[in-house]
Amino acid sequence: MSSLVGHQIQQSEKVKSLIQELVGEVTKINSQLTGIHAPQDAFKDAGKAKVDAAGLFRGRPLHYPYIGTGAGRGPYVELEDGSVKLDLINGIGIHLMGHANPRVLTAAVRGALSDILIQGNLQPNNEYRLFTEKMVKIASRKSRIKYGWLATCGTMANENALKLSRQKNSPARMVMGFKDAFAGRSTMMAEVTDNPAYKQGLPEYHEVLRIPFYDKRDPKSGEKSLAAMKEHVAKHEGNISVFGFEPMLGEGGYQAAPREFFLPLLDFVKSKNIAVWVDEVQTFTRTGEYFAFETLDIGQYVDICTIAKTAQVGMTLYTEEFNPKPGLIAGTFSGSTPCLAAGSEMLDMLSEGFLGANGRIQQIHKRFINGLNALNEGSCKGLASDAGGMGLMVAFTPHDGKKESVNSFLNKLYANGVIAFPCGKDPVRARFLIPAIIQDADIDIALKTIEKTLLEGV
Numbered sequence: 001m002s003s004l005v006g007h008q009i010q011q012s013e014k015v016k017s018l019i020q021e022l023v024g025e026v027t028k029i030n031s032q033l034t035g036i037h038a039p040q041d042a043f044k045d046a047g048k049a050k051v052d053a054a055g056l057f058r059g060r061p062l063h064y065p066y067i068g069t070g071a072g073r074g075p076y077v078e079l080e081d082g083s084v085k086l087d088l089i090n091g092i093g094i095h096l097m098g099h100a101n102p103r104v105l106t107a108a109v110r111g112a113l114s115d116i117l118i119q120g121n122l123q124p125n126n127e128y129r130l131f132t133e134k135m136v137k138i139a140s141r142k143s144r145i146k147y148g149w150l151a152t153c154g155t156m157a158n159e160n161a162l163k164l165s166r167q168k169n170s171p172a173r174m175v176m177g178f179k180d181a182f183a184g185r186s187t188m189m190a191e192v193t194d195n196p197a198y199k200q201g202l203p204e205y206h207e208v209l210r211i212p213f214y215d216k217r218d219p220k221s222g223e224k225s226l227a228a229m230k231e232h233v234a235k236h237e238g239n240i241s242v243f244g245f246e247p248m249l250g251e252g253g254y255q256a257a258p259r260e261f262f263l264p265l266l267d268f269v270k271s272k273n274i275a276v277w278v279d280e281v282q283t284f285t286r287t288g289e290y291f292a293f294e295t296l297d298i299g300q301y302v303d304i305c306t307i308a309k310t311a312q313v314g315m316t317l318y319t320e321e322f323n324p325k326p327g328l329i330a331g332t333f334s335g336s337t338p339c340l341a342a343g344s345e346m347l348d349m350l351s352e353g354f355l356g357a358n359g360r361i362q363q364i365h366k367r368f369i370n371g372l373n374a375l376n377e378g379s380c381k382g383l384a385s386d387a388g389g390m391g392l393m394v395a396f397t398p399h400d401g402k403k404e405s406v407n408s409f410l411n412k413l414y415a416n417g418v419i420a421f422p423c424g425k426d427p428v429r430a431r432f433l434i435p436a437i438i439q440d441a442d443i444d445i446a447l448k449t450i451e452k453t454l455l456e457g458v
């Protein structure tokens with residue numbers, strides 16, 4: 001045989017042109033979606049019945065009356081009630097290249113034509129190999145990272161990060177993290193997460209030590225965090241395995257911190273042989289570089305880094321010293337073939353003008369933040385305060401920042417055609433996980449819709 005059968009499928013001109021035709025046809029149909037559209041009378045009832053059924057069978061209503069039809073175009077998505085929304089939350093940050101991106105679709109269809117839908121650690125295909133190689137090469141450019149292990153989601157990537165730290169620093173068991181941290185939904189990650197609402201009725205394990213995050217209003221904020229850290233270490237020296245943190249507080253309120261805040265903390269934990277684990281599940285690909293540790297220039301401190309969301313699959317990345325003993329991490333699922341293929345494609349796409357100080361991600365950030373600040377100073381005076389974030393992660397505080405008023409704002413914003421989501425506790429903030437492919441005209445539509453909604457009041 002002149003070439004392996006799998007390679008024949010990869011190289012077949014016929015398969016290639018069929019995929020092109022297929023994706024082309026779907027893209028043509030999707031191109032009818034040109035902008036925000038209100039629910040349509042003909043579909044409203046059927047759409048509501050589908051939303052209700054989803055809630056009924058999962059035992060809790062959906063947060064928004066949202067069931068997608070499977071059609072979308074860029075930042076726009078069609079719902080079963082006939083509405084088209086401008087999606088600025090993207091599955092809480094998964095769909096970096098928007099809805100039905102032809103390149104992402106093409107990669108996913110290629111993956112779907114593979115002999116297996118889900119790859120595992122025992123019998124991987126090339127997508128497993130290629131994704132891992134690509135991620136490690138990107139991650140190691142500005143850090144000591146040398147390996148990456150796939151995981152099914154951010155929570156599992158984080159569980160593995162914790163296991164690696166504990167094994168390396170055995171028998172140390174405790175975790176040091178920030179107040180208002182979010183780390184996922186497993187039993188242990190719910191413990192690392194600093195939100196009582198997410199662990200109601202669960203036992204407490206008392207394995208997490210908290211330090212305050214950066215507070216831009218307090219010039220002594222950095223000193224206070226370092227002092228809290230030193231106090232914990234004085235009390236638990238030898239029993240703290242890892243300092244795990246988000247480089248920008250995510251669910252905790254979209255608060256960013258400068259490099260100077262992190263450095264003394266990182267120097268101190270390094271001096272105590274406590275592992276440094278950066279949870280980039282939310283920040284990965286969004287801050288203007290692949291990793292926020294690159295944007296903040298703290299890569300040399302990183303022992304372990306976790307990603308998921310925009311990668312379309314989870315991964316724990318780590319240095320030589322943290323490579324675990326065989327048996328510590330594995331699992332049946334590594335990731336689906338379409339997701340591994342599409343995730344890989346998206347990593348390539350990002351290198352085409354999105355990154356860097358003047359890349360598209362920073363342009364989007366500036367336009368959105370400037371627009372929010374202009375509203376706060378102009379037509380919506382005082383109603384859109386404290387706009388901030390990093391890159392494609394943007395938040396502001398609507399109205400008085402109280403839970404009821406922010407939820408009311410977000411529900412009205414949804415009805416007006418823009419999807420966002422809350423974060424933080426005091427204040428509660430409206431957050432946007434903006435797709436990298438958004439055009440300036442669509443940012444302006446988002447800002448106009450935010451303005452209209454703010455002026456509707458609470």
Ligand SMILES: Cc1ncc(COP(=O)(O)O)c(C=O)c1O
Pocket residue numbers: 092153154155156158182183184185246250251279280281282308309
């Ligand atoms: C910082 C951070 N860590 C972990 C997770 C958990 O990831 P997943 O929901 O994929 O398990 C999230 C999800 O929002 C996150 O933002």
